[in-house]
Amino acid sequence: MSGAAGVTRSVLVVGDGVVGLAAAIALRRALPGAAVRLVQLPGDEDSWLNRLGAASPIIHRFHRQIGLDPRLFARRTNADPAYLRHYVRDGQPAVREASTAAIPFVEGVPLHHIWLRHRLEDGEGAPDFAAMLLALREARGDEGGFGPRFDIAAYQGLLGEMAAALDIDIAAVADVTVTADNGAVAGLSADGGAWLRADLYVDAAGPRSRLLTALGAGWTDWSDWLPKLSLSMSPDGGGAQGDERLAYEGGGIVWQTPVWRAALAPDATARGPGCLGRCWLGNAVAIGEAAVRAPTADGVGLGVALEDILRLIALLPRPDGGGQEQREYDRRAAIAYRALADWSGLSTAPGADGPPGLAEIGAAFAARGRVAIDELSPIQPGEWLARLMALGPPPRRVDPTAWALPDAVVRSTIARAAPARVPT
Amino acid sequence: MIRPEPVRVVILGGGTAGWMTAAALAKLLPGQADIHLVESEEIGIVGVGEATLPHLREFIRRLGLDEMDFMRKTRATFKLGIDFVDFGAIGERYIHPFGAYGTDIAGVGFHHYWLRMKAAGRVPPICDFSLPIVASRARRFAPIPAGGDFLDSSYSYAYQFDATRMAPMLRAFAEAHGVRRSEGKVVGVDRDGTSGDIAALRTDRDETIAGDLFVDCSGFRALLIGEALGSPWEDWSQWLPCDRAAALPCTAPDGPIEPYTRATAMPAGWRWRIPLQHRVGNGYVYSSAHLSDDEACGAILGAIEGEPLADPRVLRFRAGRRTKSWDRNVVAIGLASGFLEPLESTSIHLVQQAVTRLVELFPQRRIDASDRDTFNALVDREYDRIRDFLILHYHATRRDDSDFWNHVRTMAVPETLQRKMDLWRTSGRVELYTQGLFLEASWVAVYLGQGVVPISYDQRADTPAPDRLAKSLTELDQAIRQRVAAWPDHGDYLRQAGAWEAA
Numbered sequence: 042m043s044g045a046a047g048v049t050r051s052v053l054v055v056g057d058g059v060v061g062l063a064a065a066i067a068l069r070r071a072l073p074g075a076a077v078r079l080v081q082l083p084g085d086e087d088s089w090l091n092r093l094g095a096a097s098p099i100i101h102r103f104h105r106q107i108g109l110d111p112r113l114f115a116r117r118t119n120a121d122p123a124y125l126r127h128y129v130r131d132g133q134p135a136v137r138e139a140s141t142a143a144i145p146f147v148e149g150v151p152l153h154h155i156w157l158r159h160r161l162e163d164g165e166g167a168p169d170f171a172a173m174l175l176a177l178r179e180a181r182g183d184e185g186g187f188g189p190r191f192d193i194a195a196y197q198g199l200l201g202e203m204a205a206a207l208d209i210d211i212a213a214v215a216d217v218t219v220t221a222d223n224g225a226v227a228g229l230s231a232d233g234g235a236w237l238r239a240d241l242y243v244d245a246a247g248p249r250s251r252l253l254t255a256l257g258a259g260w261t262d263w264s265d266w267l268p269k270l271s272l273s274m275s276p277d278g279g280g281a282q283g284d285e286r287l288a289y290e291g292g293g294i295v296w297q298t299p300v301w302r303a304a305l306a307p308d309a310t311a312r313g314p315g316c317l318g319r320c321w322l323g324n325a326v327a328i329g330e331a332a333v334r335a336p337t338a339d340g341v342g343l344g345v346a347l348e349d350i351l352r353l354i355a356l357l358p359r360p361d362g363g364g365q366e367q368r369e370y371d372r373r374a375a376i377a378y379r380a381l382a383d384w385s386g387l388s389t390a391p392g393a394d395g396p397p398g399l400a401e402i403g404a405a406f407a408a409r410g411r412v413a414i415d416e417l418s419p420i421q422p423g424e425w426l427a428r429l430m431a432l433g434p435p436p437r438r439v440d441p442t443a444w445a446l447p448d449a450v451v452r453s454t455i456a457r458a459a460p461a462r463v464p465t
Numbered sequence: 466m467i468r469p470e471p472v473r474v475v476i477l478g479g480g481t482a483g484w485m486t487a488a489a490l491a492k493l494l495p496g497q498a499d500i501h502l503v504e505s506e507e508i509g510i511v512g513v514g515e516a517t518l519p520h521l522r523e524f525i526r527r528l529g530l531d532e533m534d535f536m537r538k539t540r541a542t543f544k545l546g547i548d549f550v551d552f553g554a555i556g557e558r559y560i561h562p563f564g565a566y567g568t569d570i571a572g573v574g575f576h577h578y579w580l581r582m583k584a585a586g587r588v589p590p591i592c593d594f595s596l597p598i599v600a601s602r603a604r605r606f607a608p609i610p611a612g613g614d615f616l617d618s619s620y621s622y623a624y625q626f627d628a629t630r631m632a633p634m635l636r637a638f639a640e641a642h643g644v645r646r647s648e649g650k651v652v653g654v655d656r657d658g659t660s661g662d663i664a665a666l667r668t669d670r671d672e673t674i675a676g677d678l679f680v681d682c683s684g685f686r687a688l689l690i691g692e693a694l695g696s697p698w699e700d701w702s703q704w705l706p707c708d709r710a711a712a713l714p715c716t717a718p719d720g721p722i723e724p725y726t727r728a729t730a731m732p733a734g735w736r737w738r739i740p741l742q743h744r745v746g747n748g749y750v751y752s753s754a755h756l757s758d759d760e761a762c763g764a765i766l767g768a769i770e771g772e773p774l775a776d777p778r779v780l781r782f783r784a785g786r787r788t789k790s791w792d793r794n795v796v797a798i799g800l801a802s803g804f805l806e807p808l809e810s811t812s813i814h815l816v817q818q819a820v821t822r823l824v825e826l827f828p829q830r831r832i833d834a835s836d837r838d839t840f841n842a843l844v845d846r847e848y849d850r851i852r853d854f855l856i857l858h859y860h861a862t863r864r865d866d867s868d869f870w871n872h873v874r875t876m877a878v879p880e881t882l883q884r885k886m887d888l889w890r891t892s893g894r895v896e897l898y899t900q901g902l903f904l905e906a907s908w909v910a911v912y913l914g915q916g917v918v919p920i921s922y923d924q925r926a927d928t929p930a931p932d933r934l935a936k937s938l939t940e941l942d943q944a945i946r947q948r949v950a951a952w953p954d955h956g957d958y959l960r961q962a963g964a965w966e967a968a
């Protein structure tokens with residue numbers, strides 16, 4: 042081919058947390074001819090993704106892509122697939138949320154509207170909406186639930202072994218300095234000495250990241266919309282398999298899973314939420330917490346980081362390309378990050394105003410139960426539906442298509458969920 | 466009373482748009498919508514619009530219509546794609562199929578591997594790797610088997626039907642589902658004194674039809690959204706200069722029936738050829754700035770391959786859409802809401818989309834502004850994406866044989882299209898979206914079909930060893946040929962499946 046004939050011969054990934062390791066492995070698989078190197082930095086206390094063992098179901102697709110056996114993952118990391126969440130809020134009855142990826146339809150009518158109609162007609166006797174989703178889960182099989190909860194240190198160890206087996210070179214350094222030239226990274230100097238150069242630089246250094254800001258990318262601060270929370274983890278797992286419990290107390294959340302317990306507490310000194318204005322400049326791209334930070338009390342934070350890796354690989358440019366793939370990457374990443382911000386607002390501070398996008402989503406849902414999200418949102422419409430039904434005010438209006446359904450269809454749809462499990 | 470009162474819906478117009486709307490609302494919202502349609506036989510319908518898209522099958526399924534009965538009543542044939550002739554350059558042709566080329570390998574799109582092999586000079590044309598294209602060329606057809614293999618799921622199909630028979634068929638269905646119909650010409654529109662909303666329509670037969678929601682399906686006249694409400698029009702003729710068509714049906718030739726529509730580029734536009742069971746639809750879509758009506762009629766008369774069944778009929782239109790398809794309590798659907806030339810058979814699809822959205826956002830007696838805004842945003846997005854795709858067909862050309870082609874080749878295109886073309890040219894990648902009508906496979910088909918070959922491709926496609934890749938391409942090519950060879954002739958299949966209407 043004329044013009045852009047270059048191939049990526051070397052990749053340097055900065056950061057050996059789960060995101061850095063996962064990126065290095067995925068790039069190694071995608072570019073068998075390229076040398077992949079990883080720069081290991083000292084642990085970062087501000088990182089959530091390296092401490093919170095939770096992912097959204099995207100992790101299963103990611104594992105398939107890198108060839109990681111799901112059973113090996115489950116065994117080594119003690120993973121528990123979450124599929125039922127219990128929310129406890131001050132002075133309110135507990136609410137359950139079950140998982141679904143797509144919005145379920147029955148005879149062309151969204152399931153939640155059938156449920157809403159039944160609730161209006163029959164009042165108290167209705168099962169909760171989670172029971173409806175659980176019944177579907179039994180009938181159709183699991184779509185991945187909320188994703189696994191697992192031991193993050195074991196996961197990092199497993200990825201480290203994989204990286205070593207794939208000949209990924211790991212260099213431990215205390216710090217790196219970036220030399221920029223003409224909008225691109227000319228090289229990194231490790232501990233003020235040795236030069237590290239590559240065709241592509243992937244910044245997975247987490248919250249302390251510097252690569253993209255060294256190239257002039259700005260940071261958009263979201264602390265007006267989202268809470269500043271700090272995360273502390275304790276290994277005390279508890280509760281039934283597949284169940285997790287979220288207690289909202291004093292502006293924070295205590296999140297109990299069978300594998301561990303996390304406490305998200307308001308903390309004015311915590312690193313604030315936000316995202317980079319541009320994530321890919323020249324030969325450097327920032328992923329994971331280096332690119333976006335928003336607190337989540339579920340696995341979506343890591344899920345979005347894994348989507349970054351998949352997007353980066355799908356759009357991998359040639360070193361001498363014209364920058365169009367980078368632009369497309371930024372367009373898709375911006376959509377994903379806005380979705381993460383909205384999701385973070387809904388889940389960590391339900392009832393608060395949150396980002397402007399969330400206000401719109403909330404208004405559309407409250408008015409008539411529409412899930413009005415972007416077509417490229419990494420958080421699926423069904424995930425939004427389940428959470429809005431659990432945390433948001435229920436829609437004011439039942440969809441006319443639900444009123445048009447014959448009574449028998451409504452009754453049989455509800456009856457499938459009626460032998461509901463007793464809420465724990 | 467929990468259950469909301471039914472909304473009184475008045476539909477003005479009984480063309481394809483009017484009766485599709487009436488049929489869908491009656492079927493999907495029984496008891497929720499009380500529907501009254503008014504139309505004028507004297508004015509009549511456009512009656513062109515013969516080629517469709519695969520989504521129409523979903524519409525037919527949701528209404529619960531029998532596919533073969535529908536095909537018999539509308540004298541329909543199957544459609545696997547569109548054959549574009551002379552667009553990239555005179556003498557070149559390609560089929561834009563309903564389906565993708567090849568299959569992804571290791572998560573990388575097939576066309577990247579094809580581009581690699583092409584650069585190495587050892588690959589047959591990409592159309593050989595598409596089942597619907599190979600079947601089209603062989604004039605064969607088979608339905609999609611349930612639970613088939615990767616080839617069976619590599620294509621889709623639509624219909625080519627007689628547009629004058631669609632509305633009567635849907636009318637019978639809608640009336641059986643409780644839709645009331647009035648004959649008469651609407652001569653007056655009553656507005657509510659305080660809100661300014663439309664309150665009722667008055668006909669030349671002294672009938673007054675009151676409603677809560679009015680659906681304007683009055684065609685190019687746009688009696689309610691345009692004439693009554695004056696809702697602004699966004700004009701796109703700077704990019705899509707064709708503004709007329711000379712339509713001319715002719716007799717069907719003996720022999721095999723093409724399971725595809727043909728679009729042939731002409732000096733001042735292009736012409737369609739749509740084979741039905743009983744005749745062939747033809748028409749020259751042209752720019753009146755570049756060609757007179759007489760010249761267009763002469764050109765289409767000279768181009769048809771059968772005996773003319775009428776005199777050429779000239780239709781006038783403008784490319785563009787309303788800035789608000791839903792304004793106050795009026796929803797415009799069909800030609801009243803906008804027009805995009807039938808180069809990719811999108812108009813009936815736009816009707817179907819609008820009807821689906823209206824069902825999703827169906828209002829109460831008092832209309833909520835946010836439903837209206839959402840509807841308009843969704844309709845706009847659909848129109849805008851199709852617009853860019855259509856412009857590509859004109860702009861991606863090397864033709865320099867007429868003023869018309871020189872204009873479209875050199876014009877500035879919308880920024881949204883320029884960005885997509887830049888991404889493709891440099892990387893062989895297609896801007897991702899999931900909701901539009903034409904997704905990656907369609908863009909790849911038109912780019913490559915019209916000679917826009919990118920300077921690069923996904924470097925992951927370099928991974929497989931050359932011989933292994935060549936072997937798997939050969940195997941795919943053979944598998945497609947063998948599959949198509951086992952398919953029946955299209956015309957035979959129509960008869961054997963019971964889709965044929967004995968004349």
Ligand SMILES: Cc1cc2nc3c(=O)[nH]c(=O)nc-3n(C[C@H](O)[C@H](O)[C@H](O)COP(=O)(O)OP(=O)(O)OC[C@H]3O[C@@H](n4cnc5c(N)ncnc54)[C@H](O)[C@@H]3O)c2cc1C
Nearest residue numbers: 478479480481482511514516651683684799800807812813
């Ligand atoms: C040249 C050409 C080719 C086309 N090819 C295709 C194609 O291949 N594929 C495709 O999908 N689409 C195609 N279309 C578009 C397609 O024809 C239309 O989308 C479709 O027919 C819907 O038209 P309509 O119902 O909106 O308008 P019309 O068919 O014009 O119906 C208008 C209705 O309103 C009524 N009416 C108007 N004024 C009054 C009044 N004052 N009082 C009472 N009633 C009134 C009329 O009687 C009529 O019933 C083509 C269009 C053109 C112009």
